[in-house]
Amino acid sequence: xxTTTVNIIGSGNVAFHLVQHLxxxxxxxxxxxxxxxxxxxxxxxxxxxxxxxxISSLHPADITIxxxxxxxxxxxxxxxPYSNQLVVHTSGTTSFEKIDNKNKRGVLYPLQTFSxxxxxxxxxxxxxCLETEFEKDFVSxxxxxxxxxxxxxxxxxEQRKHLxxxxxxxxxxxxxxxxxxxxxxxxxxxxxxxxxxxxIETAEKIKNLPPNEAQTxxxxxxxxxxxxxxxxxxxxxATKEIYALLxxxxxxxxxxxx
Amino acid sequence: xxTTTVNIIGSGNVAFHLVQHLxxxxxxxxxxxxxxxxxxxxxxxxxxxxxxxxISSLHPADITIxxxxxxxxxxxxxxxPYSNQLVVHTSGTTSFEKIDNKNKRGVLYPLQTFSxxxxxxxxxxxxxCLETEFEKDFVSxxxxxxxxxxxxxxxxxEQRKHLxxxxxxxxxxxxxxxxxxxxxxxxxxxxxxxxxxxxIETAEKIKNLPPNEAQTxxxxxxxxxxxxxxxxxxxxxATKEIYALLxxxxxxxxxxxx
Numbered sequence: 001x002x003t004t005t006v007n008i009i010g011s012g013n014v015a016f017h018l019v020q021h022l023x024x025x026x027x028x029x030x031x032x033x034x035x036x037x038x039x040x041x042x043x044x045x046x047x048x049x050x051x052x053x054x055i056s057s058l059h060p061a062d063i064t065i066x067x068x069x070x071x072x073x074x075x076x077x078x079x080x081p082y083s084n085q086l087v088v089h090t091s092g093t094t095s096f097e098k099i100d101n102k103n104k105r106g107v108l109y110p111l112q113t114f115s116x117x118x119x120x121x122x123x124x125x126x127x128x129c130l131e132t133e134f135e136k137d138f139v140s141x142x143x144x145x146x147x148x149x150x151x152x153x154x155x156x157x158e159q160r161k162h163l164x165x166x167x168x169x170x171x172x173x174x175x176x177x178x179x180x181x182x183x184x185x186x187x188x189x190x191x192x193x194x195x196x197x198x199x200i201e202t203a204e205k206i207k208n209l210p211p212n213e214a215q216t217x218x219x220x221x222x223x224x225x226x227x228x229x230x231x232x233x234x235x236x237x238a239t240k241e242i243y244a245l246l247x248x249x250x251x252x253x254x255x256x257x258x
Numbered sequence: 259x260x261t262t263t264v265n266i267i268g269s270g271n272v273a274f275h276l277v278q279h280l281x282x283x284x285x286x287x288x289x290x291x292x293x294x295x296x297x298x299x300x301x302x303x304x305x306x307x308x309x310x311x312x313i314s315s316l317h318p319a320d321i322t323i324x325x326x327x328x329x330x331x332x333x334x335x336x337x338x339p340y341s342n343q344l345v346v347h348t349s350g351t352t353s354f355e356k357i358d359n360k361n362k363r364g365v366l367y368p369l370q371t372f373s374x375x376x377x378x379x380x381x382x383x384x385x386x387c388l389e390t391e392f393e394k395d396f397v398s399x400x401x402x403x404x405x406x407x408x409x410x411x412x413x414x415x416e417q418r419k420h421l422x423x424x425x426x427x428x429x430x431x432x433x434x435x436x437x438x439x440x441x442x443x444x445x446x447x448x449x450x451x452x453x454x455x456x457x458i459e460t461a462e463k464i465k466n467l468p469p470n471e472a473q474t475x476x477x478x479x480x481x482x483x484x485x486x487x488x489x490x491x492x493x494x495x496a497t498k499e500i501y502a503l504l505x506x507x508x509x510x511x512x513x514x515x516x
Contacts, residue, residue: 070484093484111456113463113474121459127452153452162446163453165488170439170453171460172475173504174432179469179511181428188420194385194411195421195428196465198369201379202429203461205371207454211437216371217430226328226351230423238507245503246431249496253437 092164
């Protein structure tokens, strides 16, 4: 298989997991990594990185991946010292048009939650959502993406924005519900680990069952007595409001045809 | 190991999964199952059940498990034709005092989400929360529970009520967020399966990381621009309200010391 050379720009969570994965792929070679603080990024790895804090020293690569924050994409992409090369960003919410148009632009959006503190992440299972400015570049991005993951999707900008929104619901908001659940446990000297099997089963269940069919609990049963008991148990007013709103939403949603 | 005889009262989701598990445990013998509609319950299994629709025909067993709905526990427990035996219910929200006091009362609350349509559930990993009226009965319930699961907890009524509340957050409400996420995908012709790896990783992540440390996304980053873009994308007003409330809650919660 032909070796693909890659420049990585940025040193955040996405860059960390990307680098960790790419070094293990034989047909990919990391040509250069640009980080504002090379030392700090290098320290996260136990192998030597080809890293620089001088973006103007980068040379063209088969693909350049911008992993910087959404608000920096425009400015940083202008500093890339070459043109007419394939440059993709990894943002769920940003148009490829934010990338300076001296290069051939695209998107490689990995749909996952990245934390540096959670190191063992199987990147090959992460869905990669691809888009390119020019149709003829799509195959190049696709070939590269296929080396990284078994889950490749062609996703338009409009779809990607909605996918990112959806991810906020199923990941960020869900995690916050875990935090609220843990809070209730802590206040009552209950080990939060008791809830682990339930949390995993809830997530696993919808692999085969649409979420609205998998819905259980007092809201869907219209068990008013339990709902009222629960509201009495919640001391925090913001948490009480979340309980009431989500309970209402479950009851309304269930009758709704999509 | 000594064989424990069991009577099961009720034919809902908990009874279904309990029976499916108990028949595979050598040291447990299902003595009788009471169901209002024995035929319907029998049809869920490909083996013959000792089942009756006449509760007065039940004989004492080592343990009697009431799996009926919370509101039926009191009435059905009065109809049990024996006394001074161990009778437990499986409810997260109900006091054991709802069980008629002619028997020795307790609770065996399996903390899991049960659907008949999701048949492959590993019961041995389900946390069982135990409580008994009399201290001397606890060992009997514990010995029985140890045959069923590797996750046994002694949980008081007050703790159990809060645990059940917490389960509503991490399971029922979480599942509803999955449903809202799926809704956004459907409206934009995005296959919901794209979100599966993210959903699983979000659930897996908190095995090792406390939820408030695992929090990612625009709310915790205080990324106002993305939050506003998201609110614009949401057409349904109830969903918009959920987005705003959970975003606020994440931002408030993070600074809060527990």
